Amino acid sequence: MHGDPAQHYCPACGSDRVSPRLVHHWRCEACGVTDWKNPQPVAGTFVVRDRRVLLVRRSREMEYGAGRWAFPGGFVEQGETPWQAAVRETCEEAGVRPRILRALPPQTVLAPHHIVMPFLAELTADEEPAPGSECDEVAWFAFDEIPWEEIAFPTTTAALRGLVAGEAGTDVYGEVASPDRARMSLRYCARCGTPLGAPGADGAVRCPSCTTARWVNPSPTAGFLAIGERRILLGLRSQGRDGAGRWALPSGHMEPGETPAETAARELLEETGVEAVADRFVGLFASGDHSEAVYAGPILAEHAAPTGEFADLGWFTGAEAEGLSTHHGTPRLVRWARASGLLD
Ligand SMILES: [Zn+2]
Numbered sequence: 200m201h202g203d204p205a206q207h208y209c210p211a212c213g214s215d216r217v218s219p220r221l222v223h224h225w226r227c228e229a230c231g232v233t234d235w236k237n238p239q240p241v242a243g244t245f246v247v248r249d250r251r252v253l254l255v256r257r258s259r260e261m262e263y264g265a266g267r268w269a270f271p272g273g274f275v276e277q278g279e280t281p282w283q284a285a286v287r288e289t290c291e292e293a294g295v296r297p298r299i300l301r302a303l304p305p306q307t308v309l310a311p312h313h314i315v316m317p318f319l320a321e322l323t324a325d326e327e328p329a330p331g332s333e334c335d336e337v338a339w340f341a342f343d344e345i346p347w348e349e350i351a352f353p354t355t356t357a358a359l360r361g362l363v364a365g366e367a368g369t370d371v372y373g374e375v376a377s378p379d380r381a382r383m384s385l386r387y388c389a390r391c392g393t394p395l396g397a398p399g400a401d402g403a404v405r406c407p408s409c410t411t412a413r414w415v416n417p418s419p420t421a422g423f424l425a426i427g428e429r430r431i432l433l434g435l436r437s438q439g440r441d442g443a444g445r446w447a448l449p450s451g452h453m454e455p456g457e458t459p460a461e462t463a464a465r466e467l468l469e470e471t472g473v474e475a476v477a478d479r480f481v482g483l484f485a486s487g488d489h490s491e492a493v494y495a496g497p498i499l500a501e502h503a504a505p506t507g508e509f510a511d512l513g514w515f516t517g518a519e520a521e522g523l524s525t526h527h528g529t530p531r532l533v534r535w536a537r538a539s540g541l542l543d
């Protein structure tokens with residue numbers, strides 16, 4: 200178990216009418232806000248020019264990774280999509296505003312639990328990077344000259360190795376709406392109910408009474424694109440859920456300690472009874488309050504369908520799926536699966 204899941208008060212309205220849902224998920228019966236204990240989302244860019252990648256040397260004063268090389272990146276803030284955060288961080292750390300090309304596979308670090316979402320990006324020919332406030336140096340590295348021993352974080356190393364190996368990432372990403380979801384504002388300590396002040400320099404709000412720190416970030420989720428016998432598996436979202444009455448991929452919030460691929464496979468099994476391996480990153484969708492990494496992979500078994508999250512389940516041809524009223528990134532994934540020849 201990572202961290203303490205205790206939550207006794209609504210962080211938005213201070214009510215103590217807070218009910219647990221699932222393991223690390225609460226709903227306030229007074230104001231309807233939902234809250235999760237989730238990994239922190241991080242986003243950044245790999246800017247590539249002539250098979251050289253732009254890295255920044257972190258300042259000697261940084262708490263983590265001081266003096267070592269990283270990609271320009273940082274925490275996704277409430278209201279941002281990961282790619283907006285990646286561009287903002289690259290502006291702040293490397294003095295350039297890149298154009299995002301593709302979403303690369305997310306990486307996970309477990310302690311503290313971060314989901315790192317890297318993007319492949321490019322600059323216009325006349326843009327030259329320069330070190331920002333948190334960096335001592337910026338430099339371009341040819342793929343065969345990357346200073347592997349001086350990389351700050353294992354997630355950067357893993358993402359860089361994928362990039363060098365030619366990992367394609369995906370251009371299936373985009374902004375989605377969460378029309379039914381109440382946005383949480385962090386005004387009360389969830390643990391002791393004390394009113395909170397402004398965030399500190401690190402973006403965390405600390406309770407003046409019990410010192411619990413909270414970061415307000417979009418919540419990372421993961422979904423599974425399951426295709427069996429050339430049909431896509433969708434669920435009709437139950438009443439009371441975000442997107443109620445619409446068809447969607449099985450998906451849900453990451454629990455502490457999970458990678459997005461693990462979340463995707465777990466949610467698929469819990470919501471549909473289908474057991475599968477999430478071995479391919481296929482898409483990324485985000486609103487200002489959550490981001491969803493979508494995976495695909497081989498189906499191993501089908502168990503009895505549970506009830507709850509979905510009021511109904513179905514396997515659909517491409518034409519059938521495009522005719523449904525669908526939720527979040529599902530329409531783009533259906534179009535992608537059809538264009539890739541995966542659906543009848
Ligand atoms: Zn509330």
Ligand SMILES: [Zn+2]
Pocket residue numbers: 388389390391392393406407408409410411
């Ligand atoms: Zn407190």
